[in-house]
Amino acid sequence: MAVDLLLNAAIFLAAAVLMVPLFKALGLGEVLGYLVAGVIIGPSMLGLVPDAEGVLQFSQVGIVFLLFVIGLELKPARLRVMRRAVFGFGSLQVTLTTATLALVAWWLGLSPLAALVVGFSLGLCSTPLVLQLLGERKELASRQGRHGFALLLFQDLAAIPVLAAIPILAAGSLLAAGPGVLVREATLALGAFLGLILGGRYLLRPLFHLAARTKSRQVFTATTLLVVIGAALLMELAGLSMALGAFIAGVLLADSEYRHSIEADIEPFRGLLLGLFFMAVGMMAQIGLLAEMPLTVLGLTLGLLLLKGASLVLASRLYGGTWKEATGLGVLLSQGGEFAFVLLTAAATAALLDRELTELLVLVISLSMATTPLLYGGYARWLRPHFATSRKRPGYDTPEDDAPQVIIAGFGRFWQILGRVLQGLQIPYTVLDINAEQVDFVRRYGNKVYYGDAARLDLMAAAGADKARVLVLAMDDIEASMRIAERVRRRFPRLRIFARARNRYHAHLLMRAGIHDLVREMLPASLELTREVLVALGLPPAQADHGVATFREHDEQTLLRQLEVFGNESQYIQTVQEAARELESLFEADEEIATPAGGPHAKKR
Known part of the structure; x- marks a missing residue:
C-alpha cells in the first residue's frame, strides 16, 4: 500500500515537473500544464494512475x-x-x-x-x-x-x-x-x-x-x-x-x-x-x-x-x-x-x-x-493597433487664480502629505496633474485638483504662477519634471522651485538646470532605517544620529563633486570609489562614533 502511494506521488510530481515548466515557457500558463499532465498520466492515454x-x-x-x-x-x-x-x-x-x-x-x-x-x-x-x-x-x-x-x-x-x-x-x-x-x-x-x-x-x-x-x-x-x-x-x-x-x-x-x-x-x-x-x-x-x-x-x-x-x-x-x-x-x-x-x-x-x-x-x-x-x-x-490609441482625452482644465502661495505639479502619493499639511494650515495651494484618472480619483476625496500640463506656461500663468512663491515638482516622470523646471525657470524666475528627485541621476539633472531645493525620495527613509538598525546593534541613539548626520553631510558633498564630472563615466566611478574611502576614514577618525562591541571600528575603553 505504501509503495503504491509513493509510486503514484512520484508519477504526479514527475508529470508536473516535466509539463508545467514547458507550458509556462510557451506562455500557456501553469493551469494548462497541470491539465495536460493529468491527461497524459490518466486513463485516456498512458493509464499510469487509473483511479x-x-x-x-x-x-x-x-x-x-x-x-x-x-x-x-x-x-x-x-x-x-x-x-x-x-x-x-x-x-x-x-x-x-x-x-x-x-x-x-x-x-x-x-x-x-x-x-x-x-x-x-x-x-x-x-x-x-x-x-x-x-x-x-x-x-x-x-x-x-x-x-x-x-x-x-x-x-x-x-x-x-x-x-x-x-x-x-x-x-x-x-x-x-x-x-x-x-x-x-x-x-x-x-x-x-x-x-x-x-x-x-x-x-x-x-x-x-x-x-x-x-x-x-x-x-x-x-x-x-x-x-x-x-x-x-x-x-x-x-x-x-x-x-x-x-x-x-x-x-x-x-x-x-x-x-x-x-x-x-x-x-x-x-x-x-x-x-x-x-x-x-x-x-x-x-x-x-x-x-x-x-x-x-x-x-x-x-x-x-x-x-x-x-x-x-x-x-x-x-x-x-x-x-x-x-x-x-x-x-x-x-x-x-x-x-x-x-x-x-x-x-x-x-x-x-x-x-x-x-x-x-x-x-x-x-x-x-x-x-x-x-x-x-x-x-x-x-x-489592437487599428483602434484609436486611447479614449478621446478631455481638454485641459482652466485653473482659477486663487492667489496660491504654492503650486504642486503632480499629485501622487509622494506629495499628498504636503497638500494635507498646507490645507491644515490654511495655506492656499493649487494642484496640476496630467493624469486624468488620478485627477478624478483625487477629486472624489474632495481635493481641488486641475487636469493640466504644468509645462504649459499659459496654464501656469492662469494658476497664478506669477504671484505664487513656491512650485513643487512631484511627478514620477523624470523627463516631464525637467521640461517643467526649465520652462518655468525662464518664464517665472522669481518662483522658487522644490523638486522630487527619483534618484541620483535625476538629482544631477535638476542641479544642472539650477534647481537646488530637491529631495531624493529614497534618502530620508533609508537614513531613518539606518539609524534604527544602528540603535538595534547597540549604539546609543545620540551616536547613531551623529553617524547618520555625518554620512548625510558627506553624501551631499559627494553629490556636488559628482556634478562636476556628470556625463564622464570613468571619472564618476572614480569619485564613487574615493567617496567610499573618505567615508570610512571619517568614521575611523570621529571620536563621537563608536560601533557596537565586536565591530571593526570599535573604540578601546
Whole structure:
C-alpha cells in the first residue's frame, strides 16, 4: 500500500515537473500544464494512475485552500475602493454571460436548472491565466487590466454561493422529504454559518496569538491547517460547501496581523493540492471525444469563445468602455475557467448533470483555455493597433487664480502629505496633474485638483504662477519634471522651485538646470532605517544620529563633486570609489562614533 502511494506521488510530481515548466515557457500558463499532465498520466492515454475519481475527491482540498487564500486577500478596505468596478461591471458581465449561455444550453435540450448551472459555470474565466497574460504584457495597471481584475474578483465571489447551493439544489431531495426536514436542514446550515462567523470573530485571533507565542513555525502552520480544515468540515457537516467554510475563515482573518504569515504557510499546500486538482481534472478529460466527435467538440469550443466574447464586449460597452477596451476584454476573458471544473464536477456529483456532458464540457473548457494566449497575442499584435490609441482625452482644465502661495505639479502619493499639511494650515495651494484618472480619483476625496500640463506656461500663468512663491515638482516622470523646471525657470524666475528627485541621476539633472531645493525620495527613509538598525546593534541613539548626520553631510558633498564630472563615466566611478574611502576614514577618525562591541571600528575603553 505504501509503495503504491509513493509510486503514484512520484508519477504526479514527475508529470508536473516535466509539463508545467514547458507550458509556462510557451506562455500557456501553469493551469494548462497541470491539465495536460493529468491527461497524459490518466486513463485516456498512458493509464499510469487509473483511479481518477479517487484522486479528484481528495484533490478538492486544493479548492478549499484556494478559497481560503482568496478570502485572505479580500480585505474590506480593498473591496470599498474597487466596489463600483467589482460589483457594477462584474455583476453586469456575469448576468449577461450567464443568461446568454444558459439560453443556448436550454435551447440545446438541457433542463432549465441544468442550463443555468452550465451557463454560470461556462461564464467564469480563468483567474491565473488572465492575470499571467496581463502581467507578461505589463497591462495590469491599465484601465483594461483593472476592469479585468475587478471582473475576475466578482466572479470568484459569485462562485462561492453557487458552489454552496449546488448540494442543496441536487435532485430536490430535501423538498421531497417534506417541510420538517427542510426546516431542520436549513436551521442546521444557518446555525453552522453563524457559528463559524461568531466563533471566528472572537476565537481566531486569540488562537493565532497563542500559536505565535510558542515561537514554533510548526505549531503556527498546524494551527493554520486546523482552522482551514475545521471551517471546511463544519460547513460540510451542515450540508453546505467545504469551500464556503474556508472562504469565510479567510475573510475573517483578512485584517489580522497574522495574515501574511498565514498566507506564507498555506501557500505550499494550496499550490500542490490545487495542481493535483487540475491534474485530476485532466485525468478525467476524455481526449477520445475529440477523435470521436471532432465537429461537436470544436464547434462547442468556438461557440463558447464567440458567445462569451460578444457578451463581454456588450457588458464593457454598457459600462462605458471604449471599443478598444471592450474588444480587448472580450478576447482576454473568452475562455472557460478553473472554477467551472469545480462547479461542473460538483453538479455531476450531485446528479444535476450527466457525467458524459460534464466530460464534454471539461474538454471544451480546456481547449478554450489553450487558445486564449494565442488569440490574445494575435489581437494585441494585429487588431489592437487599428483602434484609436486611447479614449478621446478631455481638454485641459482652466485653473482659477486663487492667489496660491504654492503650486504642486503632480499629485501622487509622494506629495499628498504636503497638500494635507498646507490645507491644515490654511495655506492656499493649487494642484496640476496630467493624469486624468488620478485627477478624478483625487477629486472624489474632495481635493481641488486641475487636469493640466504644468509645462504649459499659459496654464501656469492662469494658476497664478506669477504671484505664487513656491512650485513643487512631484511627478514620477523624470523627463516631464525637467521640461517643467526649465520652462518655468525662464518664464517665472522669481518662483522658487522644490523638486522630487527619483534618484541620483535625476538629482544631477535638476542641479544642472539650477534647481537646488530637491529631495531624493529614497534618502530620508533609508537614513531613518539606518539609524534604527544602528540603535538595534547597540549604539546609543545620540551616536547613531551623529553617524547618520555625518554620512548625510558627506553624501551631499559627494553629490556636488559628482556634478562636476556628470556625463564622464570613468571619472564618476572614480569619485564613487574615493567617496567610499573618505567615508570610512571619517568614521575611523570621529571620536563621537563608536560601533557596537565586536565591530571593526570599535573604540578601546
